Amino acid sequence: MRATTAPEADNLVRLSVEIDEAEVDEALEEVVRRLTRTVRVPGFRPGKVPRRIIEARMGGAAALRGEALREALPDFYARAVHDTELDPIDRPEIDITGGDESGPVSFDALVPVRPTVAIPGYQGLVVTVPRLEVTDEEVDDQLDRLRATTGELVEVTRPARDGDQVTIDVHGAVDAEGNSVDADDFLYEVGSGAAVPGLDEQLRGARMGDILSFEAPVGPSGLSSAIRVLVKDTKELVLPEVTDEWAAETSEFDSVAELRADIAERLRSRKVLGARIARQQGAMAALVELVTEEVPDSLVEVELRERVHDLSHRLDQQGMTVAQFLAATGQDENEFLAELRTSALRSVKADLALRALADAEDIEVADEELDAELAAMAERLSVSPKEVRDRLERSGRLLAVRSDRRTTKAAQWLIDHVGLVDEDGDPVSADELEVDGDVSEEVAG
Secondary structure, eight states: OEEEEEEETTTEEEEEEEEOHHHHHHHHHHHHHHHHHHOOOTTSOTTOOOHHHHHHHHTSHHHHHHHHHHHHHHHHHHHHHHHHTOOBSSOOEEEEEEOSSSSOEEEEEEEEBOOOOOOTTGGGOEEEOOOOOOOHHHHHHHHHHHHHTTOEEEEEOSOOOTTOEEEEEEEEEOSTTOOEEEEEEEEEETTOOOSSTTHHHHHTTOOTTOEEEEEEEEGGGTEEEEEEEEEEEEEEEEOOOOOHHHHHHHSSOSSHHHHHHHHHHHHHHHHHHHHHHHHHHHHHHHHHHTOOSOOOHHHHHHHHHHHHHHHHHHHHHTTOOHHHHHHHHTOOHHHHHHHHHHHHHHHHHHHHHHHHHHHHTTOOOOHHHHHHHHHHHHHHHTSOHHHHHHHHHHHTOHHHHHHHHHHHHHHHHHHHHOEEEOTTSOBOOGGGGOOSSOOHHHHHO
16 A cells, blocks of 8 residues: 645545555455355355355445455555654545556545644743742741640630631521521631631731621622621630641641741742742743634634533432532533633644644654553553554554644643743742652652
C-alpha cells in the first residue's frame, strides 16, 4: 500500500492511497472466510460453503468485492493515516477512484486536520505571580491562630465586640416558610456572619441582659421576619503570652524564635507553591490570548463530549446523574453546558497554541522518551510495554501519545521561559520558585 498527502483548503488534507491487488485479494478472502462461517446454506456445513454459492447469494462477484472493500477500507485508511503521520480530528470523506471491479484499488480521503495557529510574541510573555516575601505580620497572624487553640474564654462585662463569644437565646420566624426558629444558650462568635443576617450589627456593643429586637430578611423572597435575642453573657478569648515556655508546650520547638522561623519557612513554601501554580496558569492563559483564529467546531465538540463523559462517569461512581447534580447545585442545564463549552474552547486553543510553540521551537519526542511513556502506561495497566504499543498501533492512537508528550514538553518550555513579575511589577527570578522536593504533581493539578 502506498499513501501520499496534499494540503487542501479549510484545514483539509487529501490522502491518496493505492492498494496492491494482492492486498485487495487478501481482504476479499477474509470476507469469504467470514461468510462461509456465518452463511447458512442447506446441504453445506458451516465453513464449507463454496465461494460461488456465496457470490451468488451476495449478488455476484462484483457485489462480493464491494462488500470486501467496504469492510477493508477503514483498516486501509487507518494504516495510511499512520504511515503518513496524519492527525485527523473528524471522519474523512472517502472516494474510491479506481479498482471497483478488479485489480488494484485506489481511493482519496479528505481528512480534517488541526489548523496551524499563529502565536505572535510567545517568546516575550510576562506573568504576574504573588510576592514571595513573608512579613512579620503574617507570622504574627499564624502565631495568633496557634495561640487561639490554647486560649481561655474569660467572661467580661464590657460591650461585645468582634471575636467575642456570646451566649444568646434566639427566637423568631426566620425561614422562608415562616417556621419559628428557637435556640437557647446558643454560643455565637460576634462578627462571624454565620447566623441570622443583621445579627452581628445588633450584638456589637451589646451587654449581658440586653434584649435585641430587629427585622431580618428571609431567604430569596425578600420578606422580613421579627427576631428577638437575649444576651446572656459575653466571653473574651484570652490568648496565652508568647514565651519560650509556651512554644515548648505547644510545638516541637524550644523557643519562640525557632517557632517563628519554622512558621516563616512554611509560609514561604506555601507562597512559592502558589507562585508556581500562578506561573503555570498565567503562562497558559497568556499563550491562549495570542490565538485569534477561529478553531474548528468539531474540535470543541469532541472536547465538550469528553468533559461531559468524564463528569457523568464521576457522578455515576457517586450514584448520581447529571440531572441530579444540576438540581442539587441549582444550575441551569443550558448555562452549565455553555460554561463547559467555553472551557472546552479554551482547552482546544491551548492545545493548538502548544502545538504551534512545539513547531516554532523544534520540540520533538525521541523514541526513547516515547518508550518511557509506554513503559509508564504499561505499569499502570499491569501489562507489557509491547502489548501497550500493539494496542495503540491497532487503534491508531500511538501518534496521539507521541503528540500529547510533545505538547507536554512545549508547556514545560513555556513555563521555563516566561517572564515573571510581582504585583508591583518588580521582576521575580525563576530561581526563587525552586523548592526542595518535587511539587510538579501539585502544580499540574
